[in-house]
Amino acid sequence: MSNITREKIFSNQKLFGLVIAGVMAVTMVAMGNDVAKAQSAEELAKKLANPIAAMISVPFQFNWDRGYGSADGNQLTINVQPVIPISLNDDWNLISRTIIPIKHQDDIAGQSGTQFGIGDTLQSLWFSPKEPTSSGLIWGVGPVIYLPTATDSALGTDEWGAGPTAIVLTQIGPWTIGGLTNHVWSFDDANSVNATFVQPFITYSTPDAWTFALNTEASYNWNTDDWTVPINASVSKLVTLGEQPVSFQVGVGYYANSATGGAEDWRARFSMTFLYPK
Numbered sequence: 001m002s003n004i005t006r007e008k009i010f011s012n013q014k015l016f017g018l019v020i021a022g023v024m025a026v027t028m029v030a031m032g033n034d035v036a037k038a039q040s041a042e043e044l045a046k047k048l049a050n051p052i053a054a055m056i057s058v059p060f061q062f063n064w065d066r067g068y069g070s071a072d073g074n075q076l077t078i079n080v081q082p083v084i085p086i087s088l089n090d091d092w093n094l095i096s097r098t099i100i101p102i103k104h105q106d107d108i109a110g111q112s113g114t115q116f117g118i119g120d121t122l123q124s125l126w127f128s129p130k131e132p133t134s135s136g137l138i139w140g141v142g143p144v145i146y147l148p149t150a151t152d153s154a155l156g157t158d159e160w161g162a163g164p165t166a167i168v169l170t171q172i173g174p175w176t177i178g179g180l181t182n183h184v185w186s187f188d189d190a191n192s193v194n195a196t197f198v199q200p201f202i203t204y205s206t207p208d209a210w211t212f213a214l215n216t217e218a219s220y221n222w223n224t225d226d227w228t229v230p231i232n233a234s235v236s237k238l239v240t241l242g243e244q245p246v247s248f249q250v251g252v253g254y255y256a257n258s259a260t261g262g263a264e265d266w267r268a269r270f271s272m273t274f275l276y277p278k
Contacts, residue, residue: 041209044245044275045238049176049203049211052095052128052140052167054085056276067255067264073107075263077119088127095126095140103155109261117151124165124182132170139168144182146193159186161193169201176203194222209238213251226259230267238275245275 047053061079068075079101086094101119126140133139144165150156161184169178179200186193201215213236218229234251251269258264 041238041240041245042205042207044277045205045209045211045236045247046171046174046176047277048236048238048247048273048275049205049213050138050169050171051083051097051180052085052093052126052138054087054093054095054130055083055278056085057083057273058276059083059271059273061271062269064268065263066267067258068105068108069261070110071107071112073105073109073112075103075105075108078102087130091130093128093130094142095124095128097124097126098122099124100149105154109154112154115152115154117155119150120156121147121149122184123147126165126167136170136172137168138170138178139166141166144184146184146186157186157192159188159192161186174205176201176205196220196222211236211238211247211249216256221259224260226262227257228255228259228262229257230255230263232267232269234269236271245277247271247273247275249273 044055047055048057059079059081061081063077063079064074065077066072066074079099081097081099084096086096088094099122101121102117103119104114104116106114123145125142125144127142128138128140142165144163146159146161146163148156148158148160150158163183163185165180165182167178167180169176179198181196181198183196184193196219198218198220199215201213203211203213205211213234214232216229216231218227220227230253232251232253234249236247236249238245238247240246249269249271251271253267253269255262255264255267
């Protein structure tokens with residue numbers, strides 16, 4: 001093994017360790033909050049269905065995608081997605097969601113070999129009223145920031161970017177219906193990142209904290225005129241381990257449309273989310 005390869009592996013391991021350490025730090029801080037025992041499992045499941053609920057959560061989402069390019073490559077992505085609400089005043093919250101992808105991929109661009117490491121980070125910030133509108137709408141708007149944190153050129157774009165993001169939803173009985181969107185432009189090279197993301201979703205939560213969800217995670221690349229449209233179905237169950245609420249989710253998806261050289265056919269998902277209600 002060459003010195004360059006050893007240095008690359010060490011760098012990836014070091015960065016991976018920093019990500020995990022950061023997530024653990026957020027988790028330990030959150031664990032300082034007492035779990036609100038008065039909240040039922042059903043109430044927590046409904047809060048979890050709301051991406052901008054005023055509740056700290058730390059999801060670990062595993063995605064497996066296949067069918068990339070001419071070599072039928074595959075990719076395993078672990079998205080670490082801490083969500084942290086910050087109270088600004090009596091009326092407004094700032095909801096922070098960070099998505100840090102950890103990837104292992106094989107031949108996703110022809111015979112391109114294997115890469116492992118951290119991809120580019122997406123930081124979303126939503127300014128959201130603490131109370132729904134008179135018609136029951138819950139909403140948030142703010143910036144999204146694209147950070148070039150990839151540890152390998154094949155795992156990211158090496159470009160800074162930013163744009164707007166918005167979310168709107170309503171919760172009626174056991175139903176949560178809404179949508180999330182963002183658009184990101186890169187700073188240095190507008191032709192590098194110019195993409196729109198749209199995620200309509202619908203969930204149904206039962207009194208015993210089962211949640212059934214259907215969504216799409218559609219993205220449009222304006223540079224290549226390509227849509228990527230996976231349709232995802234999942235089921236999750238909220239349980240309590242000791243006093244710690246945890247949600248476990250399994251799901252499958254199908255690519256209704258794929259970008260040129262992108263993932264195709266079926267995908268699989270598993271996630272584990274730690275909840276820290278106030």
